[in-house]
Amino acid sequence: MTDSPRTPDATGAPSPEAGLLSLRDVDEKTLSELVRRSVDFHRDQRLATRPLEGRAVGILFTATSTRTRTAFTVAALRLGGTPVAYGPADLQLATGESLADTGRILGLMLDALVVRTAGPLAEMRQLARAAGRPVINAMATEEHPTQAVCDIATLVRHFGSLSGLSFLYVGEGNNTATALARGMARVPGLRVTFATPPGYGLPSALLAEAAAEAGRRGTVIEEVHDMGRLPGHVDAVYTTRWQTTGTSKVDPAWRERFRPFYVDETLMSRFPGAVFMHDLPAHRGDEVSGAVLDGEGSLAWRQAAMKLASAMAVLEYAVAGDS
Incomplete structure (x- = not known):
């Protein structure tokens, strides 16, 4: 893991890295590969080669979840990563810190962030821009x-x-x-x-x-x-x-x-x-x-x-x- 967010863009904000915010952003080939790999892992999870070894994955869920939260937490572990869980009141967002500042800090310390929120997808995009790390949409108001x-x-x-x-x-x-x-x-x-x-x-x-x-x-x-x-x-x-x-x-x-x-x-x-x-x-x-x-x-x-x-x-x- 590096010690700083990704290279800033023209506005001075860190540029977002590849994540999965919307299937609108994903082409046919990428979706096909995600599906194929899902089927492979469903048949045999031992196919995972611990590609997330040494990586920290934030799991930020501000809305309830059983399957999705458990799935991403266990997935990070099965792939060799370390999940870091946050609930709805755990971050300083709850005391008024801005989404941009929160994202910037998380980008300094995490390698990726999985987010579920009752808010709009635009907030996740803002978080991704500030963090400069992959952000995965585990459910927003508009899309899952x-x-x-x-x-x-x-x-x-x-x-x-x-x-x-x-x-x-x-x-x-x-x-x-x-x-x-x-x-x-x-x-x-x-x-x-x-x-x-x-x-x-x-x-x-x-x-x-x-x-x-x-x-x-x-x-x-x-x-x-x-x-x-x-x-x-x-x-x-x-x-x-x-x-x-x-x-x-x-x-x-x-x-x-x-x-x-x-x-x-x-x-x-x-x-x-x-x-x-x-x-x-x-x-x-x-x-x-x-x-x-x-x-x-x-x-x-x-x-x-x-x-x-x-x-x-x-x-x-x-x-x-x-x-």
């Missing part, structure tokens, strides 16, 4: 890119080739949906349908961006607000919990809007042989029935296990590749 890497890797692990696969996302157009749209837009030959409640869809600009990116690869990304307009064939059905971490809904009748988007045995019976996916935590009886979540066709628990493998892949890419 490491979840999408995990999800695509889970599909590859199960199906092998994704070309010709029909994928259905059911539920709110939240940060997981955004990451899936951006990630799957870079996978050739998919059909991706987002079935979202009226008023709770993907941002229109994001949807247009993803659809244009997808079109260059023969992939289709579409959104519907009516469960009667789903594709006739689906290979995988995905949902997330209705109460996304760190958010609330101002509409008091929101549950009535969401109720038709409940994933149960009746919905799954429309797509014989389709697998079920969920990023967890799940609320049985809200977005999904217990019979589907815990059924034989559920990949949710394999998906959860992939979180560790994908965290290893992302850390290897962002930190070990940063020399």
Whole structure:
């Protein structure tokens, strides 16, 4: 580890190094490599050659987490690094120190930073610029890119080739949906349908961006607000919990809007042989029935296990590749 942040840019601030803030910043080749490496680590974690030996990785989570925080902490250890954990009130940010000053200090002492926040992605970008170290977005308000890497890797692990696969996302157009749209837009030959409640869809600009990116690869990304307009064939059905971490809904009748988007045995019976996916935590009886979540066709628990493998892949890419 060096003793100072990276070379300052023209503004005098340290320049950000390669991390993973948004899948918008990642090209098809890089995403494919992250997915391939995730699958490799899922099959055999002994493939890790301790590339983070002697490196310190900050784990800054200001929002709750079970899977992602544990995955990145253990991933740093499995890759030979040392995780340094921070909670929401542990840094001087809690007493008024600026984000830029905090980032600059962390950049002097850490080799990388994994961040989950209920705030906007712009704050992570600011932190990365100040630190001059790789910053990994473990969830921001707008996007959850490491979840999408995990999800695509889970599909590859199960199906092998994704070309010709029909994928259905059911539920709110939240940060997981955004990451899936951006990630799957870079996978050739998919059909991706987002079935979202009226008023709770993907941002229109994001949807247009993803659809244009997808079109260059023969992939289709579409959104519907009516469960009667789903594709006739689906290979995988995905949902997330209705109460996304760190958010609330101002509409008091929101549950009535969401109720038709409940994933149960009746919905799954429309797509014989389709697998079920969920990023967890799940609320049985809200977005999904217990019979589907815990059924034989559920990949949710394999998906959860992939979180560790994908965290290893992302850390290897962002930190070990940063020399």
